Amino acid sequence: MARTRIETRARARALQALYAWDMRGGTNLERVASQVWDDLAITPEERRVAGPIVRHVAQKQRDLDAELVEVTTNWRLERIGAVERCVLRMAAAELAIGETPPRVVIQEAITLAERFGSAQSARFVNGVLDALARRMGRM
Numbered sequence: 001m002a003r004t005r006i007e008t009r010a011r012a013r014a015l016q017a018l019y020a021w022d023m024r025g026g027t028n029l030e031r032v033a034s035q036v037w038d039d040l041a042i043t044p045e046e047r048r049v050a051g052p053i054v055r056h057v058a059q060k061q062r063d064l065d066a067e068l069v070e071v072t073t074n075w076r077l078e079r080i081g082a083v084e085r086c087v088l089r090m091a092a093a094e095l096a097i098g099e100t101p102p103r104v105v106i107q108e109a110i111t112l113a114e115r116f117g118s119a120q121s122a123r124f125v126n127g128v129l130d131a132l133a134r135r136m137g138r139m
Helices: 006-023 029-039 043-069 082-097 102-116 117-133
Strands: none
Touching: 006 029, 006 043, 006 082, 006 102, 029 043, 043 082, 043 117, 082 102, 082 117, 102 117
8 A cells, every 4th residue: 555645644633633622622722733643643744734734723713613604504513523523624724724726625635534434424525625615716
């Protein structure tokens, strides 16, 4: 099997930090991320890529959530499964940062949703992020 790209692994690390933070009821995200990454002995390269995503969620969570609520018709964020909610926040942050092509962000989010959730999670994430990227003018 080919070695997983640093960016792909880093997104999984960001997701793990967001999930731990979500499960703890939204305490300090950057502190939770540091603890999780220290516990898992995450490499500096992965932290360098995952850090800005986590920081963006920490600083802009309300704005990101408001954007997501606009495109998750009939779904309140609290009712969405934790894995899906965290994948959506992570991808929304990466779309907002704007350094990665939207299709790459969406595809990686779909892969993570399927890996940590289900095929149904992946379809849901795909639909929401496609709508979000359009709403943000990224596609």
